[in-house]
Amino acid sequence: MQKIALIGGGLVGQAWAVVFARAGHPVTLYDASPLIMEQAEANIAPRLNDLTRFRLIDNPDAVLGRISYAIKPGDAVAGADYVQESVPERLDVKREVYAELDRFIGDDTIIGSSTSGIPASEFTENLACRARCLVAHPINPPSVTPLVELCPAPWTDAKVVERVAELMTSAGQSPIRVKKEVPGFVANRLQGALLAMALRLVEDGVCSVEDVDIAIKDGIGRRWSFIGPFETIDLNAPGGIKDYMARYGPLYEEIERSAEDPLEWSDALASRVEAERRKRLPADGIPERSEWRDRRLMALAAHKRVADEKIGK
Amino acid sequence: MQKIALIGGGLVGQAWAVVFARAGHPVTLYDASPLIMEQAEANIAPRLNDLTRFRLIDNPDAVLGRISYAIKPGDAVAGADYVQESVPERLDVKREVYAELDRFIGDDTIIGSSTSGIPASEFTENLACRARCLVAHPINPPSVTPLVELCPAPWTDAKVVERVAELMTSAGQSPIRVKKEVPGFVANRLQGALLAMALRLVEDGVCSVEDVDIAIKDGIGRRWSFIGPFETIDLNAPGGIKDYMARYGPLYEEIERSAEDPLEWSDALASRVEAERRKRLPADGIPERSEWRDRRLMALAAHKRVADEKIGK
Secondary structure, eight states, X not given: OOOEEEEOOSHHHHHHHHHHHHTTOOEEEEOSOHXXXXXXXXXXXXXXXXXXXXXXXXXXXXXXXXXXXXXSHHHHHTTOSEEEEOOOSOHHHHHHHHHHHHHHSOTTOEEEEOOSSOOTHHXXXXXXXXXXXXXXXXXXXXTTOOEEEEEEOTTSOHHHHHHHHHHHHHTTOEEEEOOSOOTTTTHHHHHHHHHHHHHHHHHTTSSOHHHHHHHIIIIIHHHHTXXXXXXXXXXXXXXXXXXXXXXXXXXXXXXXXXXXXOOOOOHHHHXXXXXXXXXXXXXXXXXXXXXXXXXXXXXHHHHHHHHHHHTOO | OOOEEEEOOSHHXXXXXXXXXXXXXXXXXXXXXXXXXXXXXXXXHHHHHHHHHTTSOSOHHHHHHTEEEOSSHHHHHTTOSEEEEOOOSOHHHHHHHHHHHHHHSOTTOEEEEOOSSOOTHHHHTTOTTGGGEEEEEEOSOTTTOOEEEEEEOTTSOHHHHHHHHHHHHHTTOEEXXXXXXXXXXXXXXXXXXXXXXXXXXXXXXXXXXXXXXXXXXXXIHHXXXXXXXXXXXXXXXXXXXXXXXXXXXXXXXXXXXXXXXOOOOOHHXXXXXXXXXXXXXXXXXXXXXXXXXXXXXXXHHHHHHHHHHHTOO
């Protein structure tokens, strides 16, 4: 087992505590805000109960027993093999936190950042430990959604990426290697491409916001929840993916040509989409609907686990 | 109950037979090829057994009893309220079949086409029944995946679209309205945008084919299987979708700028993607893996039905 330190105790840090403690690692959490520390301590137990209810963990008390809280960042990272940083998404905050960590951490300690948008090279360049820093970006909450995007800075040691990949895999996560620092890494680039087309369909009056959601959730999004987009098309032509690309490439090139102007994420477009969404879900219903989504994600994770075993993976 | 005729008895036509017969409608299937007619008759019973095993239908014998086979197209469509056409994806074939149907069908009969790529205006313009023709494009197999894209030609009667939407909804399908004839309708435009970005990531060396699939199936694709892309982002910022668009619009615009050159679906790129896929799945394993996918889709549909009831929709 490896000693894990978590820097940042918001929703993402809390979910990481569950991930690593569930895998048997001792976890110490630190946040600069005493209020957030209190919330983290209050939130983690109910979160474990939810996961137990959906059979995603067996023994919530044992998991809880592995999580401790530090009053000083130095105490949290003392002797840590791995630090997962989940502080707010601001470059100045990241730089300050990493400068502090650089003084405290051991010579072999690795630091992964939960950042969704800031490449590691922007906040690690001048650190003594920079070869041991990388991005380890989860999809929230990592305790339910296993994807972790590992993206090194140009100076990150390749072995460090592999060690974090092994740690994540052994903890039940699904690490992928993002080999270059590109905006949005991989997952948000894919999401962004889909969203841009979805917004164009609404802007051009092709269909409603609601119908875009139905097209995905009652259509192609079902395949994507257990095989990805490439395996999907590999199974959608008799001769596999190359056959598919030869058959449908011209259609997709035509689609791309017909949506070539860059989309502006304008206020007018946002208002239009907002108006349609608010008819389906009033603004004050968002927190409750988000809790419903998290329960559905847990139920889906439990379903996938059973289906992996019974029908095959 | 409405009398349903199915023209074209391949995999898509067979799945439509299940959809309509399961909903209680009498169904008559016709295919110009006696061989395909034989295969349809042989395939539908085992297909019903699979659906029964996953608790997606209760009484396979009753469903089977509602499906009959016609030897002449005129017999199939005689007295039909709705015709679902699923003949091969070739414009000349569609035109010939529709010219024939135009002579046979009743004055109120509606014809929906399963075409994934040919707009109704290209094969219905000169028909007497053209106001009653539209595209009703399923995601294969419609017996498991409920999305149906309804896309009228410019001369299709608006009431016809609504009548088909009602028929589909009452049969447990999820119809959406595609208001303009655009290449790829809605679902394949969304899929195409995602695939183009996925191919770019591989071409640019950002990540592997396998890691794209993991990014979706173990990440954002999970949400998309029960809420669509718009509801996903509506729940991903405290103030809802407009707040999300204001926060992340600049990132997504940057992503789009960094992938602006139109992607060529080239043979070289197809070969590269193919090589990675064939390491994961040899070509001769595709049929078996496709059967596995269909069982997973059925298990997912059953899971969604239970989760809709227990956790809410």
